[in-house]
Amino acid sequence: MIVIKAVIMAGGKGTRLRPLTCGIPKPMVPIFNKPVMEYSIELLKKYNIDDIAVTMAYLPSVITDYFGSGKEWKVKLNYFIEEIPLGTGGSVKNAEEFLDDTFIVISGDALTDINIKKAVQFHRDKKSKATLILKKVSVPLEYGVVITDxxxxxxxxxxxxxxxxxxxxxxxxxxxxxxxxxxxxxxKGDNFDFSKDLFPKLLKEQVPMYGYIMEDYWNDIGDLNSYMKTQFDILEGKVKVKLNCDEVQKGIWIDEGTKIGENVKLYPPVYIGKNTIVGDAVGIHPYTIIGENCEIGKEATLKRSILWKNIKIGGNTHLSGTTVCSNTQIKNGVNIYENSAVGSGTLLSKGVIVKPNIKIWPDKKIEEDTIVSQNLVWGTKQRKTIFGYKDVSGNINIDITPEFASRLGSAFASNLEKEATIIVSSDKSNACDIIKNSFISGILSTGAGVINLKDASMPMNRFAVRHYDADGGIHIRLDPYEKDLAHIEFVDENGANIDRNMERKIENLLNRDDFKRCSVENIKSVMHVDNFSSLYMKNGIKLMSDISKIKRCNPKVMISSTCKNVLNLSESFFQSMGCQVQCEYDLYKYKSLDEYIADFSSKIQKNTENIGMILSSNGENMILIDEKGRIIDKEMYTLLVTNILLKLGISKEIIVPYTAPKVIDKMVSSFQGKVIRTKTAPSYIMKEMLKNDYEENMYLQYILNYDAILAAGKIIDFLISRDCSLSDLVDELPDFYLIKKEIACDWQDKGRVIKEMIINHKGTNMELFEGIKINNDKGWALILPDSERAVFNVYTEGLSEEYAKELSTQFSQKVENILNNN
Structure with missing residues (x-):
């Protein structure tokens, strides 16, 4: 017999489950007609754990009114209410007078059938002070990952x-x-979390802490999809819980008092609760769950839908993949589509159509023949994760609509301080102007201010954020190759890309439609800046050490870009520096960039240009070509920039991505400097470079890496001041042998591959900073899951080209073997 106590954490609001949780706390959301928390109590009682503390914060009376003392479940419930949020650990500590022996903490808003006896025995066998119950999942991004030996x-x-x-x-x-x-x-009263505070502290102090990997069922009911999936899993028998009604035939459960009409078709698995009336010729398809006291009109069709109690559905109505809350009336001829949710007490009149992904809040009335194509108040529900590698992207007027842009602008502004100011800019396209105006509307509706830049580039937006001391920025541009595709980047108060934590906050607000809204008198006017480019270029000129010498030397440069706006800006800037500028407009005629670069290189040599450059469409990056036609790109460009910074002598700390070649370490150490490696996402690199405001060395590193126009100007300035050519600098760069290879994989395999790679390379010189990096005396290999695509990136660097290829083949094969041996 297990003799321990239990704590059920039942403080969740369930904001991502709205409108299901608009009037009830998350633990009270029903699963087959009873609150999800009730399953936790029944599980504890099954293992003779009957002394239970319940920690609460949001709408606690709803929980206490339902469960009372716990007598009905033959347990004793002890309630502890947080007056202010205390975090997961703080909420449990709030019950300290109850905690006088070993205890299990379990969530009141997740469903599990864990064998508690086995878990407790593991805890005792290991003499553990803290045992974390772990579960293997295919896509672990939304959870805390725990690594055990x-x-x-x-x-x-x-x-x-x-x-x-x-x-x-x-x-x-x-x-x-x-x-x-x-x-x-x-x-008691301290605010702390288990996973963020307590467990890292115990790990640091080497307190015995173990992870028990459960084979049983567990699902966190965090959003609408997981809520529905949990109940479908119960119907499929994946969860060891008993439905409290008869299984009248295989896969069909019908509770007492229910009446089924004539010619009704039931396709298992299906569940129908007590005292429900199903009309004639109704079709109830697989994975449909109907609560108590419902009424289904004749010839209605229900598919993969969940109905709570006391719901009336009219004739010839079709429900597909929806959740309908209690006390809702749905009249004749209504159609409700996938991934939608209808709040309690709502009336959908005759002929209403609710399109996919729509949420309708409680107690709303929808008039006849209305097509509900947006959430009732604010807009259309989008996919849960909208950010890619560094931006939000999608097709104009399909993925990126004016309505979506307005909501996204509101979500960003809602995460900033009150009275925030946001820089909003776009390229010269009319399409992006429309989206920009929608962003502005969404931002203004929160009470934030907007500075609107016309015909800007991404670096200009970053500079404007710092120049105006703004709280953030948004830039919209069209893709150079897919003309319908828009890219939207968000930056913080320093001008660096926002980090993943901020991206999650924006996504959460967007998914909940939970935005700030200001009163009419607090809506601000927009500040329009028509010619910000001149201020931006004037600042760029200040970065040059000897502009008069550049004008005397009058260097020849050839420039190209897929973005006409970037090309025009760079032409104006280089001319103002005193350069002879030749613009190339042929890039669009080529099938591939590599083919164009080869021809562009030939023109540089033929025309005896001093330097050539192909600038990216966002104005951040560039490919340099020296007068000998050699191409300086990617890692070679990183080495070039490092060489310039070291020679200038203003930077002892060189910031590079984790994937940068190791030869950089030797370059920097020869100048008694230090290499700082960050994670590969631009937000990490920029944040490191810009964190010390306008400190010269860091800001110049940012310019050279993320502002192609000013970077090219600074490189020209450096060459002129040192009386050298670009090829002279290239000749000084050390050789390196770096290979990148991509391996296709399913998203669900990424976590498994990394875990098995770690196990297989135990005892080697291994780094787990980002991905898994294996080092030896001849080179290294980095296996890094791609954040946007279903691929692994395998980077290898060797002392020789031959060894780099050998490493690439070896580690690529290891990844493929794991993928094939599922």
Whole structure:
């Protein structure tokens, strides 16, 4: 017999589950006609755990009114209410007078059938002070990843990692077995989390802490999809819970008092609750769950839908993939489509159509023949994750609509301080202007201010954020190759791309439609800046050490870009510096960039230009070509910039991405400098370069890496001041042998591959900073899951080209073998 206590954490608001949770806390959301928390109580009672604390914060009376003392479930419930948010750990510490022995912490808003007896035995066998219950999942991005060694001892935590940080497929379920003393360093009323505060502290102090990997069912009911999936899993028998009604035939459960009309077709699995009336010729298709006291009109069709209790559905109505909350009336001829949700007490009149992904809040009335194509108040629900590698992208008027842009602008502004100012800019296209205007409307509706830049580039937006001391920026541009595709980038108060934490906050607000809205008198007017480019270029000229010498030398440059706006800006800037500028407009005529670069290189040599450059459409990056026609791109460009910074002598710290060649370390050490490697996403690199405001060395690194126009100007300035050519600098660069290869894989395999690679290379010189990096005395290999695409990136660097290829083949094969041996 297990003799321990239990704590059920039941403080969740369930904001991502709205409108299901508009009037009830998340633990009270029904699963087959009873609150999800009730399943947790029944599970604990099954293992003779009957002394239970319940920690609450949001609408606690709803929970206490339903469960009372717990007598009905033959348990004793002890309630502890947080007056202010205390975090997951703080909420449990709030019940400290209850915690006098080993106890299990379990969530009131997740469903599991875990074998608690086995988990507790594991805890005791290991003499653990804190045992985390873990579960293997295929896509662990939304969870805390926990890494254990072969004995089960916890060795590392990662809270909601990016793909580059996914080192395991075992995630934290939020179920813990704890000894009371692990909380001794905290006081009642302290605000702290288990995963962010307590567990890292125990790990650092080497307190015995283990991970028990459960084979049983567990699903966090975090959003509408997981809520529906949990119930479908119960119908399929994947969960060891008993439905409290008869299975009248295989896969069909019908509770007492229910009446079924004539010619009704039931396609298992189906569940129908008590006292429900199903009219004639109704079709109830697989994965349909109908609650108590419902009425289904004749010839209605229900597919993969969940109905709560006391719902009336009219004749000839079609429901597909929807959740309908209690006390809702749906009249004749209504059609409701996939991934939608209808709040309690709503009336949908005759002929209403609710399109996919729509949420309707409680107690709303929809008039006859209305087509509901947006959430009732604010707009259309978008996919949960909208950010890619560094931006939001999609087709204009399909993915990126004016309505979506307005909501996205509101979500961004809602995450900033009150009275925030945001720089909004776009390229010269009419399409982006429309989207920009919608962004402005959404931002203004929150009470934030807007500075509108016309005909801008991404670096101009970043500069404007710093120049005007703004709180953030948004830039919209069209893709140079797909003319319908728009890219939207967001920057923070320093002008760096926002980090993943901020992206998640924006996505969460967008998914909940939970925006700030200001009163009419607080709506600000827009500040329009028509000629900001002149201010931007004037600032660029200040970066040059000897502009008069450049004008005397009158260097010849050839420039090209897929973006006409960037090309015009760069032409104006180089001319103002005193350069002879020749613009190339033929890039559009070529099938591939590589083919164009080869021809462009030939023209540089033929025309005896001093330098050639192909600038990216966003104005951030460029490919340089020296007077000998040699191409300086990617890692070669990083080495070139490093060489310039070291020669200028203003920078002892060189910031590079994790994938940069190791030869940089030797270059920097020869100048008694230090290399700082960051994660590969631009937000990490920029944040490091811009964190010290206008400190010269860091800001110049940012310019040379992320502002192609000013970077090219500074490189020209450096060459002129040192009386050298670009080829002279290139000749000084050390040789290196770096190979990048892509391996296709399913998203669900990424965590498994990384975990198996870690296990297979135990005992080697291994780094887990981003992805998994294996070092030896001849080179290194980095296996890095791509954040946007279903591929692994395999980087290898060797002392020779031959060894780099050997490493690439070796580690690519290892990844492929793991993928093939599922």
């Amino acid at each position: 072969e004995t089960g001892k916890v060795i590392r935590f990662l809270e909601k990692p990016s793909w580059g940080e996914v080192f395991s497929d075992t995630v934290n379920t939020g179920i813990y077995i704890l000894e009371p003393e692990v909380l001794d360093d905290y006081k």
